[in-house]
Amino acid sequence: MLQAEHTQTPVHPHSPVTLHQLAHARAGDKGERLNLALFAYDPDHYTTLLEQVTEERVLALFAHRGASRVRRYPLPNLAGMNFVIDDVLQGGVNGALNLDGHGKTLSFLLLNMEVNPS
Amino acid sequence: MSFLLGSGAGFSGDRTDAAVAVVAELIKRQQPSALVFETLGERTLAAAHRAMRDDPESGFEPLLDELLAPVLRDCLDHGIKILGNFGAANPGGACQVIAELATQLGRADVRIAQVHGDDIRQQLHSLDLQRWEAERLDMPSDDALISANVYLGAKALAEALAMQADVVVTGRVADPALFLAPLMHHFDWRWDDWDRLACGMMAGHLAECGAQVSGGYFADPGFKDVPGLATVGYPIIEVEQDGSLIITKPANTGGCVTEQTVKEQLLYEVHDPANYLTPDVTVDLSHAEVRQLAPNRVAVTGIRGKPAPERLKTTVCYEGGWQGEAEISYAGPNALARAQLAAQVLRERLVFRAPAELRTRLDIIGLTSVFDSDSGELQRSASAPANGDYRLRLAAEHSERRWVARATQELLALYCAGPAGGGGVRRQFQRRVFTASYLVKRSDVHAHASLFESSPLGERRSERYVAS
Numbered sequence: 001m002l003q004a005e006h007t008q009t010p011v012h013p014h015s016p017v018t019l020h021q022l023a024h025a026r027a028g029d030k031g032e033r034l035n036l037a038l039f040a041y042d043p044d045h046y047t048t049l050l051e052q053v054t055e056e057r058v059l060a061l062f063a064h065r066g067a068s069r070v071r072r073y074p075l076p077n078l079a080g081m082n083f084v085i086d087d088v089l090q091g092g093v094n095g096a097l098n099l100d101g102h103g104k105t106l107s108f109l110l111l112n113m114e115v116n117p118s
Numbered sequence: 119m120s121f122l123l124g125s126g127a128g129f130s131g132d133r134t135d136a137a138v139a140v141v142a143e144l145i146k147r148q149q150p151s152a153l154v155f156e157t158l159g160e161r162t163l164a165a166a167h168r169a170m171r172d173d174p175e176s177g178f179e180p181l182l183d184e185l186l187a188p189v190l191r192d193c194l195d196h197g198i199k200i201l202g203n204f205g206a207a208n209p210g211g212a213c214q215v216i217a218e219l220a221t222q223l224g225r226a227d228v229r230i231a232q233v234h235g236d237d238i239r240q241q242l243h244s245l246d247l248q249r250w251e252a253e254r255l256d257m258p259s260d261d262a263l264i265s266a267n268v269y270l271g272a273k274a275l276a277e278a279l280a281m282q283a284d285v286v287v288t289g290r291v292a293d294p295a296l297f298l299a300p301l302m303h304h305f306d307w308r309w310d311d312w313d314r315l316a317c318g319m320m321a322g323h324l325a326e327c328g329a330q331v332s333g334g335y336f337a338d339p340g341f342k343d344v345p346g347l348a349t350v351g352y353p354i355i356e357v358e359q360d361g362s363l364i365i366t367k368p369a370n371t372g373g374c375v376t377e378q379t380v381k382e383q384l385l386y387e388v389h390d391p392a393n394y395l396t397p398d399v400t401v402d403l404s405h406a407e408v409r410q411l412a413p414n415r416v417a418v419t420g421i422r423g424k425p426a427p428e429r430l431k432t433t434v435c436y437e438g439g440w441q442g443e444a445e446i447s448y449a450g451p452n453a454l455a456r457a458q459l460a461a462q463v464l465r466e467r468l469v470f471r472a473p474a475e476l477r478t479r480l481d482i483i484g485l486t487s488v489f490d491s492d493s494g495e496l497q498r499s500a501s502a503p504a505n506g507d508y509r510l511r512l513a514a515e516h517s518e519r520r521w522v523a524r525a526t527q528e529l530l531a532l533y534c535a536g537p538a539g540g541g542g543v544r545r546q547f548q549r550r551v552f553t554a555s556y557l558v559k560r561s562d563v564h565a566h567a568s569l570f571e572s573s574p575l576g577e578r579r580s581e582r583y584v585a586s
Contacts, residue, residue: 024342024378026335028387031555033252037385039378064495073391077407077420078381084389086252090492094161094438094553097479097513100488109489 014118020111023049023080027107032092034103036110039080045117046079052115053081061113062088062106083110120356120364121304122151123297123321126202127185128328128352130157134184136328136352141189143354143368145196152300153193155185155202156293156326163290164435164551166206167265177208182215190216191223194284201275201296205287207265209233210570212287217572230572231283233274235565236290238432238558239266245562250431250555257554258436264551265435268558270565271397271426272318273309275299278567287570290433292397294322297355305359315399316423317361323394323401324365324383324418325353331365331383332414333373346372365416375414384408384418393424395431400424429557436554439517442547444529445483446540449507456537457482457508463536464512467528476516476525483509509542515550522547 019025022045025038038053040046059070068087075081093101100106124144126137137153144151157179170177179185182204193200205212209232220228238245243260267290276299278286288296298318301307307314324331329350337344344350351371356364365375384406388394394401405420448456461480468478480494481487484506490496502508510532514525526545533543 020341024338024382026382026386028385030387030389031250031252031553033389035385035387035389037382037388039381041378064491066491071390073404075385075391075404075406077405078384080381080385082385082388082391092553093159094164094551097441097477097492097515098488098490099481099483099511099513105488 014116016114016116018111019053019113019115020108022115022117023111025107025111027104029089029093029102029104032087032089034085034088034106036083036085036107037080038083038110039078043079046076048115048117049081050074051118053113057113058083058085058110061109065090119149120358121301122147122149123300123325123355123357124151124153125156125325125328125352126153126189127155127157128326128330129159130162130179130181132157132328134181135188137185137189139368139371140352140354141192141198144198145192150197150304152199152201152297153189154296154325155200155204156296156328157181157185158203158206158290160433160553161551163206163267163433164264164553166208167435168551170207175211178206178212178215179204182212183219186216186219190219191225194220194225194228199279199284199286199300201286201288201299203288203291203293203296205232205289207289209287209289213570214572216285216287217570228285229281229283230285230287230570231278231281231567232570233270233278233286233288233291233565233567235274235563236267236270236288237265238268238563239263242266242434245558247432248429248557250557253555257556258434258552262436263434264437267433268563269397269431269433270563271295272299272302273398274565274567276302279303281567281569283569286567293326294319295397297322297325298398301357309398310425312399312423312425313421314361314423316401317363317421318357319396319399319401320384320403320418320421321355321357321363324380325355327383327386328352329373330386331379332367332375333379336379336382342378344372344374348372361421363418364411365418366414375416377408377410377416380408380416380418395427397426397430399426428560430560430563432556432558434554434556435551438550438552439515440519440522440547441513441515441550442522442526442545443511443513444526444543444545445509445511446529446532446536447507447509447542448537448540450539451505453506453508454482454485454502454504456539457510459537460510460532460540463532464528468525471528472521472525473516476514476521478525479513481511483511487511519547
């Protein structure tokens with residue numbers, strides 16, 4: 001039987017994993033501005049997120065779409081953080097030629113980032 | 119005793135049977151409660167204004183009847199207040215539909231209130247406007263303008279409830295204000311009690327997208343599993359006099375309310391969490407905490423409030439030319455190469471068949487699409503199996519219809535003149551609406567409520583009550 005692998009694999013310290021193994025995320029849009037809220041499943045991984053999912057890396061991840069600025073707001077009480085990314089929606093919900101003008105799918109572009117859990 | 123806020127819909131196009139389970143639960147609890155329908159997006163309002171130009175009887179939520187028919191009688195009989203921004207561009211029209219529906223259901227005595235003051239299209243150009251900080255677009259010229267609506271706060275809605283309205287119909291208001299208003303009315307909180315206002319506003323924020331806080335827009339099989347997504351229960355929020363909140367959902371429904379679902383929705387469309395701007399209060403979420411109390415019961419604490427912003431956000435909608443899309447599929451052996459050849463043929467054709475200013479984008483769905491840029495940067499380096507199931511998509515925009523028609527017709531022509539085995543062409547194009555966000559002075563906005571009087575002759579008039 002062919003079956004896609006879609007279960008959480010054990011996370012070993014120092015071996016790279018996608019962020020998707022450690023965290024969940026949701027995207028929201030307003031005009032040309034996207035926010036991505038990212039939360040560690042296990043609060044122990046919050047530090048890893050804080051150290052490795054930086055504004056610089058997120059800006060680089062969205063550079064191909066013209067992102068001009070990323071601001072990160074850490075929320076330690078929620079073991080999460082909010083990213084606000086400007087000019088990344090290529091026209092936004094009313095202006096984009098992209099199938100996904102809202103950028104709703106982009107939470108999973110972020111979750112595809114590789115991190116090394118500490 | 120807590121006040122219960124139920125969500126009946128989270129956007130225009132949401133499930134029309136969702137409110138039934140919510141209302142059943144509200145009745146069972148026998149507590150003061152309200153049911154809220156949030157059905158008005160940025161674009162929905164422009165579509166409504168445009169519809170009203172063609173047909174003055176339209177311009178409100180097209181599914182209004184379908185949303186309200188299953189629950190209106192129960193809500194009226196049990197004192198559950200209904201609030202909705204389903205009035206869109208024509209709240210009076212929506213009031214008339216509701217009055218007629220209530221009459222059919224044997225409750226011609228329904229009290230319906232309408233909120234006025236969000237539509238500032240007529241005076242737009244005489245107002246002192248500021249561009250919203252992330253806005254890139256210039257103010258459109260008068261002939262391109264379709265609509266301009268201010269995001270009103272909860273005051274005029276609370277006023278409507280003070281008139282003993284059973285149903286409150288609005289156009290543009292801040293979505294969570296639909297939920298804050300019944301709390302203000304019920305608890306009689308002061309309008310400068312910032313912490314309580316912030317709690318009430320966040321109750322609305324958490325519930326305004328319907329199932330998004332109770333298991334919708336959340337499932338990721340194997341990582342975030344959600345039971346019964348097909349019958350996901352829409353949220354009910356329990357709010358206490360002191361502003362404390364518990365998020366839950368009706369019994370015997372699918373979905374789940376967990377710390378994870380609540381956290382994701384808490385920050386949905388929020389920018390700086392310490393300064394979430396709403397018309398009635400600036401919310402500070404930096405100390406917020408979520409805690410699972412029991413299955414499908416999550417408390418949110420630590421929400422704080424600060425004075426409301428000086429200005430109110432306004433969405434301006436204007437004509438944005440034409441946009442079109444067309445797609446064709448290639449599958450089986452060598453499908454990727456055939457799809458890529460089709461893309462190349464289209465690019466070559468459009469160079470001499472369309473003007474240079476035609477803006478286009480080509481995706482090969484199955485290779486890359488939604489993550490990519492308009493210029494296809496990811497597509498150039500992406501790899502995928504040669505044999506597969508791929509769909510070439512063209513999107514085009516131009517100020518003139520004919521060029522969008524031409525571009526999409528060029529994709530259609532790939533049927534006979536493109537690579538082998540292309541099929542399943544779909545093509546559509548339509549007028550586009552642009553939106554831009556501006557900030558207006560609070561003193562330039564005059565929100566108020568009035569009770570609606572339906573006329574047996576179908577003539578609409580409403581009695582005006584000026585806001586105190």
